[in-house]
Amino acid sequence: MGRVSFSQYNMWNSCPQQYKLNYIDKLGESSGNIHTIFGTAMHETIQHFLDVMYNVTKKQAMSIDLDLLLKDKLIEAFNTEKKKQGDRLPTTQKELEEFFGDGRQILKFFKSKLAKWYSKKNQKLEAIELMLNSEIKPNVHFIGYVDIVLRDTYDNSIIIIDLKTSTRGWNKYQKADKIKTSQILLYKKIYSDKYGVPMDKIKVEFQILKRKINEDYEFPIPRISSFVPANGKPSINKAWGGFMNFIESVFDEDGKHILDGNYFTNKGKPCDWCEFKQRGLCSAWN
Numbered sequence: 001m002g003r004v005s006f007s008q009y010n011m012w013n014s015c016p017q018q019y020k021l022n023y024i025d026k027l028g029e030s031s032g033n034i035h036t037i038f039g040t041a042m043h044e045t046i047q048h049f050l051d052v053m054y055n056v057t058k059k060q061a062m063s064i065d066l067d068l069l070l071k072d073k074l075i076e077a078f079n080t081e082k083k084k085q086g087d088r089l090p091t092t093q094k095e096l097e098e099f100f101g102d103g104r105q106i107l108k109f110f111k112s113k114l115a116k117w118y119s120k121k122n123q124k125l126e127a128i129e130l131m132l133n134s135e136i137k138p139n140v141h142f143i144g145y146v147d148i149v150l151r152d153t154y155d156n157s158i159i160i161i162d163l164k165t166s167t168r169g170w171n172k173y174q175k176a177d178k179i180k181t182s183q184i185l186l187y188k189k190i191y192s193d194k195y196g197v198p199m200d201k202i203k204v205e206f207q208i209l210k211r212k213i214n215e216d217y218e219f220p221i222p223r224i225s226s227f228v229p230a231n232g233k234p235s236i237n238k239a240w241g242g243f244m245n246f247i248e249s250v251f252d253e254d255g256k257h258i259l260d261g262n263y264f265t266n267k268g269k270p271c272d273w274c275e276f277k278q279r280g281l282c283s284a285w286n
Contacts, residue, residue: 002140002255006183009246013179014270017284019250020263021276030275032081034091038099039165041073042209043147045103046110046163047128050118050148054125066107074100102211109223117161117207117226124151126158134190137247139255146187158202160187169210169225181206181229182239189236204231 012019022028032040045066053061074096081089126149136142148161162184164170174180184204192199206227213221229235252258265271265284276282 002251002257003143004136004140004247004251005143006186009243010179010183012246012250013242015266015274016249016261016263017265017282018274018276020261021281024257024259024263027281028275029088029279031084032077032089034095034099035165037074037077037081037091037096038103038211040077041070042103042106042165043163044073045070045107047147049110050125051128053118054120054123058120062111066111067104070103070107071100074103099211106209106211106223113222113224117224118150122152122154123159124153125149126151132187132190132194134194136190136244137251137255138253140247140251142186142190144183144187144190146191149191152203156201158191158197160184160191160202160204162187162204162206163209164206165209165211167210168212168214169208170206170227175227175229178239179242182242184229185231185236185239186243188231189240199233199236204228 008019008023011022048069049061049064049066052064078091078096081091127146128148130146130149132142132144132146134142146160147163148159150159150161151157152159184206188199188202188204191197192202206229208225208227210221210223210225213223249261250258265282267284271277271282271285274282277285280286
């Protein structure tokens with residue numbers, strides 16, 4: 001049985017050859033770095049806060065020392081990656097300290113503007129890190145994890161929130177990137193199919209956590225911003241069509257990888273950071 005995630009689709013869309021070398025030939029060595037370590041720690045810190053806020057009391061949540069919690073989560077995520085990569089882990093103590101300082105600023109802003117996104121008055125916490133496991137083709141299952149799921153008790157709609165850590169936020173080109181934004185659209189469709197919630201009763205939102213902001217601007221730039229991509233039926237159908245093209249291109253009817261597929265190399269600037277080019281494993285660069 002094949003199992004597929006959004007990150008696999010994203011890699012295949014970026015470079016089919018990279019996908020083959022990583023997921024079919026199993027030659028990948030690279031794993032986490034300071035950015036993924038920080039992302040994991042920030043996700044878990046905010047998710048813990050919201051769990052306490054909605055399931056215990058807001059007062060108790062506000063009393064949590066988020067700086068200390070973030071520090072513990074960073075160390076935990078770093079140690080997990082260190083066990084996997086050993087000396088290959090490209091993360092320094094100086095980077096950890098810098099990212100910790102950035103995270104503290106994000107969390108300070110998060111608590112000060114909490115009511116902008118989260119309120120017990122008209123919201124209920126449905127799930128944190130909700131696993132979506134759906135058979136999207138015979139013998140092929142999609143596995144995804146939704147960061148936060150809320151229920152709006154006013155209109156009984158569902159709110160799917162995806163947290164994204166970023167250096168300076170998303171610019172207009174990133175917001176227009178249909179692959180990047182398709183992740184949350186796929187979650188919306190699969191959630192609708194799995195739980196029987198009409199798609200027009202599901203809202204989606206990216207919450208972008210910015211490590212760095214320009215301090216020179218006349219007006220303060222928020223550390224956290226929301227972005228809601230077009231998520232009506234046409235947008236979802238287009239996102240789903242692109243995803244299913246990937247599925248049909250790489251998996252056979254038994255859910256096994258198609259070994260002789262068209263796994264071409266998409267040569268470009270991103271190749272400079274590709275481990276397979278660096279290790280001499282990509283035929284396009286040999």
